Amino acid sequence: MQLLGANVRHYRKLKGLSQERLALDAGMERSYVSDLERGTRNPSVRALGRLAEALGVEPQMLLGTPENGSSI
Template sequence: MPNLSQNRQSAELLALGGAIRRLRMERDVSQEQLALLAGVDRSYLGRVERGDNNPAALTIIKISAALGVTTADLFAAADL
């Protein structure tokens, strides 16, 4: 379900989602492939990449691992 809170598409969520998308595309991985590797639904991953969802810490860790980067590197790529 989409996040309809005031945090939806905050600058931080947009930056994190953009970093995930950039890293995914650099690795030539589809959204569906990354979602499978991270153990999340593809539509959920799409909402995270758009900044519509505020992912839990464990989800961010799983996405980072699926991208082959540390969570710290993911946050650095997002300038967070």
Template sequence: MNMRKIIGWNLRKHRVERGMSQERLALAAEIDRAYVGRVERGSENVTTDTLAALANALGVAPAVLLTEPPEGAQEPPSLKSGRKPKAG
């Protein structure tokens, strides 16, 4: 697996585990939502500053996003589409 795919895989895994949409992650990292999607698909080279911003928004160390997934690991699932109901 190439490094862009590894970063994308880990980014999606940690984002989905936290129940964050791409839009919410992008807002927290102060980057464009479409860019997050491209990073997750492995079609974008990220800078170290962007990697750090994404890791910070997810509450993980940047090195976590660089760790190769275990062999045979399944791709993280998508979040359920649609908006979450408002609490209240």
């Protein structure tokens, strides 16, 4: 889940959000967001959907490699 964590961090930073703000927007604990970004936890489908909604992206964007080929 390293890719998921990198994508969450990438989109979070693009939106200018702190981990705490993202966690609040997604209804999660900040430590959970931190664990996801570090790749030490795997989100449920429900949690993935809440993260995507809070980030304003489609859930599959958090799971896949960037379309432009750049590394995150």
